[in-house]
Amino acid sequence: MSETSGSGTRAVDRAADLVATVVQADEPLSFADLQDASGLAKSTTSRMLAALERSGLLERDASGGYVAGRIFWLYAARHDPWEELVRLARPAMEAIGEATGETVHLSITREDRVAQVAQVDSTFLLGTRDWTEIDVPAHCSALGKVFFAWGRLALPDGELEAATEATLTTPAQLRRDAVRTRERGWAITVDELEVGLTGLAAPVRGSHDEVIAAIGISGPSQRLEGRLDELGEELVEHAAELSTLFRPAPGGPHTSPAQKEEVVA
Incomplete structure (x- = not known):
């Protein structure tokens, strides 16, 4: 009974590796690519791929390459694509909040706007505010400045509105700041959105090092003041740790059998 159970578990693990390899690939993968990546026998690879196609987990494109199946697209259509990002980022946000006591923000870009998708409130009464429903201009926000600096948002061509006297409003100012x-x-704003409000932010990177x-955090x-370098470096560390969750781990689906042996050794 235990041998049968163990064999079934190995089969599930191998099938899951095949699905993960296809889903994380930059382009459709051929049968040979998948057999080489998995290290499985040709007949075993063929049986597993056929089963995964029947289940809708994988499918083949017009050229015969394997791509993610209809189940993935159905799931994406029914759910907010950023829910998973928020779920993975929540522990890092809570750790930053515990370490700094300040309000913690997580933002993404939607077309030419910055959208905050999650927040952890400050432990201080002064500084607690829900920013998720507030449309903050990107040039006034440390979060927005991250997207300018790493090319997720295009720098403006003309002069922008000044929220305060400290706001950067010209393309030249924003380029230098980037x-x-x-x-x-890491990015910073001091009194640029509101007088008396400071924000810092760092980039979270994906599987190909893209932002x-x-x-980030914000507070009075x-x-x-006097802690900006310390807080900025701490944010960079947390952002780097969070970024590792979006990259294949050593020995994972993208790793060849030879590389797996090196990792184990």
């Missing part, structure tokens, strides 16, 4: 942001690894989100300028 260079400084990339050099230090997929920004994570008086409380944050």
Whole structure:
């Protein structure tokens, strides 16, 4: 009984690896690609791929390459595509909130706008506010400046509206700020959206090192001044740890059998 159970578990693991390899690939994969990646016998690979096609987990495109099946597209159509990002980011956001006491934000881009998709409230009474329903101009926000600096949002061509006297409003100012942001690894706004409000943010990267989100904090300028470098570096560390969740792990589906042996060794 235990041998049968173990054999069934191995088969499920192998099938799951095949699905993960296809879903995470940049382009359709051939039968030979999948057999080589899995290290399985040709007959075993063929049987598993056929079963995965029947279940809708995989399908073949016009050229015969394997791609994600209809079940994935059905799921994506029925759910917010950013729910998974928020779920994965929540522990990091809570850790940042616990370490800093400040309001923590997670934002993405939607067309030419910055949209906040999650927030962890400040532990202080001063500074607690729900920003998820507020449309903040990207040039006034540390989160928005992350997207400018790493090319997720195009820098504006003309002058922008000034929310305060400290707001950066010209393309030249924003370009210089983007260079400084990339050099230090995190963005900052001080009194640029509201007088007395400071924000810091760092990029969250995807499987190909592209910026997929920004994570940041905000709080009263008086409380944050003198800690900006410390908080910025802490944000970068948390963002880097969060980014690893969106990359294939060593020994994972993208790793060849030879590389798997090296990892184990």
